[in-house]
Amino acid sequence: MNGVVDAVGVSKWYGEVLGLNAFTASFGKGITGLVGPNGAGKSTLFKLLIGQLHSDQGKITLLGENPWNNVPLKRRIGYCPEQNQVYGWLTGQRFVETLLRLDGMPAAQARQEATTR
Amino acid sequence: MSITLPTYSRLELPLLARRQRVWAIIATGLRKELRRPAAIVVTGIGVAFTTITSLVLLFLSQIIPTGQAADLTFFAGPASNFFVLFFVSLMAAVIGAGLIADDMQSMAFTLYLSRPITQVDYLLAKAAILAPLIAMVTILPLLLTALVAALLGFFSWTIALEAMGISIVVGGLLTLFYTAVTLFLSSLSRRKGIAAAGVFAVNFGLTIPATVLALAIRNDSILYMSPWNDYVAVASGAFGGPSIGIDWPVALAILLGVTVLAALVTYVRMKAVEVVTG
Numbered sequence: 001m002n003g004v005v006d007a008v009g010v011s012k013w014y015g016e017v018l019g020l021n022a023f024t025a026s027f028g029k030g031i032t033g034l035v036g037p038n039g040a041g042k043s044t045l046f047k048l049l050i051g052q053l054h055s056d057q058g059k060i061t062l063l064g065e066n067p068w069n070n071v072p073l074k075r076r077i078g079y080c081p082e083q084n085q086v087y088g089w090l091t092g093q094r095f096v097e098t099l100l101r102l103d104g105m106p107a108a109q110a111r112q113e114a115t116t117r
Numbered sequence: 118m119s120i121t122l123p124t125y126s127r128l129e130l131p132l133l134a135r136r137q138r139v140w141a142i143i144a145t146g147l148r149k150e151l152r153r154p155a156a157i158v159v160t161g162i163g164v165a166f167t168t169i170t171s172l173v174l175l176f177l178s179q180i181i182p183t184g185q186a187a188d189l190t191f192f193a194g195p196a197s198n199f200f201v202l203f204f205v206s207l208m209a210a211v212i213g214a215g216l217i218a219d220d221m222q223s224m225a226f227t228l229y230l231s232r233p234i235t236q237v238d239y240l241l242a243k244a245a246i247l248a249p250l251i252a253m254v255t256i257l258p259l260l261l262t263a264l265v266a267a268l269l270g271f272f273s274w275t276i277a278l279e280a281m282g283i284s285i286v287v288g289g290l291l292t293l294f295y296t297a298v299t300l301f302l303s304s305l306s307r308r309k310g311i312a313a314a315g316v317f318a319v320n321f322g323l324t325i326p327a328t329v330l331a332l333a334i335r336n337d338s339i340l341y342m343s344p345w346n347d348y349v350a351v352a353s354g355a356f357g358g359p360s361i362g363i364d365w366p367v368a369l370a371i372l373l374g375v376t377v378l379a380a381l382v383t384y385v386r387m388k389a390v391e392v393v394t395g
Contacts, residue, residue: 014393052230052392069388074233086225087149101141102232104134 003028005049009058012044019044022058043082050079075103138234142242150212150246159211160250163204168258171195175262179271187272192280193358195262196287197349204254205295206320212250213299214312216243221307227392236387240300248296255295256288280356287352294344294372297379304383304390320345337362347372 003026012019020041034042047053048060051067051074060066065073086095093114100110150156174194217240220226229239260281267277295316302315327343330336340346340363347368352358354365 071233079231081227
């Protein structure tokens with residue numbers, strides 16, 4: 001499998017609760033939508049893909065790489081978390097600026113990009 | 118019916134050094150703390166109280182003849198100032214306790230880890246936020262006292278400079294201890310109140326019973342239990358002051374051991390931490 005996302009027998013447990021059960025799939029380029037009922041494991045799959053969770057079983061790769069603690073890989077992906085809360089005092093502009101700086105953009109450039117784009 | 122997919126261009130930039138990404142977390146964290154009146158008040162009052170009491174001790178030593186020689190041993194007094202313990206505890210509780218716990222609670226941690234940031238980068242940044250603030254109570258007052266003492270001619274510049282050097286080392290030890298322990302406590306729970314209670318338990322919960330017990334059973338070894346007494350023993354030993362009943366090398370080993378252990382456990386914990394939400 002050489003897709004953008006490759007998962008082989010991936011399982012994830014939250015304690016005794018099974019979050020993802022032996023998931024196997026390969027997604028190529030283009031748009032892929034995930035549809036499923038609550039508890040199907042959609043969020044778990046996304047978190048495994050961006051390295052916020054560690055799979056308990058199986059192998060998952062994004063762009064051919066293991067996402068867990070993979071900083072260069074995170075630089076190449078965009079992710080909008082479902083609970084997107086940071087600090088209440090951050091304005092929209094400051095929020096974007098902070099995200100750009102966390103991506104490694106110099107402060108002055110981040111400020112300019114957040115203002116002009 | 119045909120669907121036209123939107124087109125977009127992605128701004129590709131080289132990934133800058135880890136230092137700059139860590140600095141982004143530090144800058145955001147410091148901005149957050151500097152917006153909180155509680156953090157500003159505690160830091161301001163802490164610096165003022167510890168500095169003023171150290172200076173009062175300095176002036177009293179010049180006015181009232183106590184037999185105190187004008188040498189390094191004088192600085193053991195300001196270094197053991199009880200206000201340092203009080204305000205370090207308060208700062209650790211008010212500022213440090215929420216550093217990680219608040220981010221876990223507010224989901225900011227989720228966002229940080231979705232960027233090119235590792236758990237270790239995050240932890241280093243949090244330590245870099247807390248340590249300088251604690252150092253304002255543990256190191257700065259001692260430096261100012263030595264500076265004032267030299268400027269007013271109470272002590273020679275040689276002694277004052279030596280005192281400043283020792284203050285940085287001894288105060289740095291206390292700063293590292295409280296930074297490591299506070300971040301460890303903050304990483305344990307999403308509720309910063311638990312971490313804050315832990316800080317007070319480590320300080321007063323050990324210091325007061327240890328002191329009372331040591332007096333009651335006439336055994337100073339109990340004082341090793343208290344981080345504050347360990348620090349006072351080390352500071353007294355470093356400045357050549359009177360012994361408080363426990364050996365400073367052992368006290369130093371205990372402080373360093375706990376600091377390293379707390380940092381190590383937090384590191385291992387953060388390295389393995391997963392973002393489990395909703």
